[in-house]
Amino acid sequence: MTSNLTRREWLAGTTAASSFILSGAVASAQSFMTPNVTPTAQNPIRANLNENVYGQSLKARKAIADAADDSHRYAFRDIFQLQALMSKLEDIPREYVGLGAGSTEFLEKAAVFNALAGGDILLPTPTYGDIGRFARTLGSKLIEVPVGDDMAINLDAMRAAMTDNVKLIYLCNPNNPIPTIIEKNALREFCLEMSDKATVLIDEAYFEYVDNPDYESMISLVKENKNMIITRTASKIHAFAGMRIGVCFAHPDIIKRMFGLFTNTLNLPAMRGAMASYQDIKYQTFLKQKNKECQQIIYKMLDELNLQYVKSNANFIFFNAGRPTKEVSETMKKHHILTGREFQPFPNWVRLSLSKPEEMQYFADMYRKEFG
Ligand SMILES: Cc1ncc(COP(=O)(O)O)c(C=O)c1O
Incomplete structure (x- = not known):
């Protein structure tokens, strides 16, 4: 493992070509180095679920494996340590940090508390569907506000749709399936106004991928004690989708309400791995670089084919195929590439999750062959 670590750290600064050559030597331990350019039905290119197909940082993998020795114990100390790490990384007191088994836990808890209070939920459409689906099963009313003509979340339309009975507002920033962002000043203003009337939950699942001067996390408003919840996840850039770690930031009263004294749904190996991953800045930089390479490959193809698309602020692209998504x-x-499902009201648009540049090139080649 030590030698792999060294290799990977070295690789982080190298070209795609050299990483591919080296990957042959370390293929089994380092699946993230081996692009899948000969996909099969059993081993397709996974461009459908916004996962990080490179896998976890080697430092995280080592921490997860080493944690087996301690995982017969309750993980109270690790809960405290992971909260403390997040508090340090985000410069926010530890009492403002909540942990969950993925960020889904926060979305569902927020929906439960909203339902208990008899509140409606205000949210854009389309957006990430979990909170809305869950709220519906709890009998809550959803007020869904279509995105604007620019495909971005329409804050003015959301303001206009606000009612006295809305107790929770959900915003996904960057949004999913459309990877647009909400301009930071407009969002701040909206949050300042609306958090007097309802809890504003901002889902920042793709926050790490954003490289856009108009974007800003709204965590500073949590620090100012606004009625807000910011949710993040280790499922995306940290590749913990199957490990399940989520982090949220909110006023301690909200944190206490959601978790009681503390949360105990997390598993020890996942927390140890997350602590290693969040501190492995080099690996995150490497992944962001690869994500940008993927974006360029797909933009090139879309430009050549004259297809309309939304510039991505995340690890996926949304484009108008001009034919049914299905x-x-x-x-x-048929080429063993999985792409995203249909999202209404965009029956001709495709959400393509970005995997590895070589795999995206393979996708582009096959797409041109079929539809070019
Ligand atoms: C915007 C958004 N929020 C939350 C989630 C759920 O993530 P988690 O794995 O943290 O539960 C996803 C998953 O795709 C997502 O896209």
Whole structure:
């Protein structure tokens, strides 16, 4: 493992070509180095679920494996340590940090508290569906506000749709399936105004990927004790989708309400791995670079084919295929490439999760062959 670590750290600053050559030597331990350019039905290119197909940082993997020795014990100390790490990284007191088994835990808890208070939820559409689905099963009313013509979340329309009975406002920033952001000043103003009337939850699942001067996390408003919840996840850039770690930031009263004295749903190996991953800045830089390379490959293809798309602020692209989403997914599936499902009201648009540059090149080649 030590030698792999060294290799990976070295690789982080190298070209795609050299990493591919080296990957042959370390293929099994370092699946993230081996692009899947000969996909099969059993081992397809996974461009459908916004996962990080590189896998976890080697430092995280080592921490997870080493944690087996301690995982017969309750993880109270690790809970405290992970909260303390997040508090340090975000410069916010530890009492403002909540942990969950993925950020889904916070979205669902927020929906439960809203339902208990008899509140409606105000949210854009389309957006990440979990909170809305869950709220509906709890009998809550959803007020869904379509995105604007620019495909971005329309804050003015949301303001106009606000009612006295809305107790929770959900904003996903960057949004999903459309990877737009909300301009930071407009968002701040909206939050300042609306958090007097309802709890504003901002889902920042893709926060780490954003490289846009108009974007800002709203965590500073939590520090100012506004009625807000910011949710983040280790499922994306940290590749913990199957490990389940989420982090939220909110006033201690909200944290206490959501978790009681503390949360105890997290597992020790996942927390140890997350602590290593969040401190492995080099690996995150490497992944962001790879994500940008993927974006360029797909933009090039879309420009050549004259297809409309939304510039990505995340690890996926949303483009207008000019034909049913299903036709694209079924055609690409024949090439063993999985693409995103249909999202209403955009029946001709495809959400393509970015995997590795070589795999995106393979996708682009196959797409041109089929539809070019
Ligand atoms: C915007 C958004 N929020 C939350 C989640 C759920 O993430 P987690 O794995 O942290 O529960 C996802 C998953 O795709 C997502 O896209």
